[in-house]
Amino acid sequence: MKNLAGHNISIFLFQFVLRKNAISFVLNESIAEDLYPEIEEQIQPLTQACSETLMRHRHLCHEEIIMDGNILVDNCFEVMLSAGLGKHFAEREKQNLFNDAHKIANLLMEVMDRRTKELEQGTYPGPQYVTPKIQRTQSTNKGLEALGRKRQQSPWDTNEIYDLSRLNPDDLPKDVLVRKGYDHRGHCLAFEHKRLGDLGRIILTYIGKDKTLVEAELSKDNPDTLDEKQKVLEEIVSTVEFNLRTIVKDI
Incomplete structure (x- = not known):
């Protein structure tokens, strides 16, 4: 074989x-x-x-x-x-x-x-x-969050740490919760809405010269609420862009 x-x-x-x-x-x-x-x-x-x-x-x-x-x-x-x-x-x-x-x-x-x-x-x-x-299950999400936190502590990513404290909860849309996610491209933030459920993720990738690429991925769960979720996620992207002073790439 x-x-x-x-x-x-x-x-x-x-x-x-x-x-x-x-x-x-x-x-x-x-x-x-x-x-x-x-x-x-x-x-x-x-x-x-x-x-x-x-x-x-x-x-x-x-x-x-x-x-x-x-x-x-x-x-x-x-x-x-x-x-x-x-x-x-x-x-x-x-x-x-x-x-x-x-x-x-x-x-x-x-x-x-x-x-x-x-x-x-x-x-x-x-x-x-x-x-x-x-x-994706609740257990898997917790595992991904743990992997994301572990990566943030790695010397490999010393110059690319994005502290969640940079995101002021008051700046986020109402009823939005944020947690650490995990993605091979870079640091990942996962967002959830108390009513709409899983909103999606934002991946932050350092591309040099003090610039960061922001990629947003909309969750396809609950198709009936996609339009609402997209609007909320767009607000979040704007907040992340402002707070982290990054460039945004639509995907």
Whole structure:
């Protein structure tokens, strides 16, 4: 069996596979049966973040498998994108994507190591029925928020820290709540409205020379309220632009 780069593999770990309007996270079946609940909880926000990044580039992929992760015959882990896809990524975005793919791999290898010890000690409880899904849940959102806060503390992003305190709650539209989000492009702020629900996200990316790119993504939840949510999100973008003195890019 070979990976996307054509290298021989000894253990298949995972693939991100393109579907009609989505991406599926395909996990090694034996490992999936042995997933510990706490490991699965850690994997979910990582797969969510990876899938969102890959979805933005899916139109440039001409294969069914857009990214895979495997242990090669030399026992090294390798993550690969579909041929030619990597050149379309911003370097920071690609590095963050690969970093999270490595974190997923480390968690899966931890599962294998722990289960091996249980088999040796005679304490293995048997396979479990687990169906990994890429979807946003309250637990996943909390995991993404935790990842975002952890990134903000990283020395890698020392010059790109955007403190939520810069956003005065009184400046935001009424009934709007803000929390830390997570995105491979840069720092992410997620917004929610008490009545309208999830509004969407704003991603802040440092582009040098004291400039920051602001990208706004409107949540498609509750289609009947999209127009209202868009107006509120536009107000938020204006507030962020003013407070952070950034440039705005419509997406």
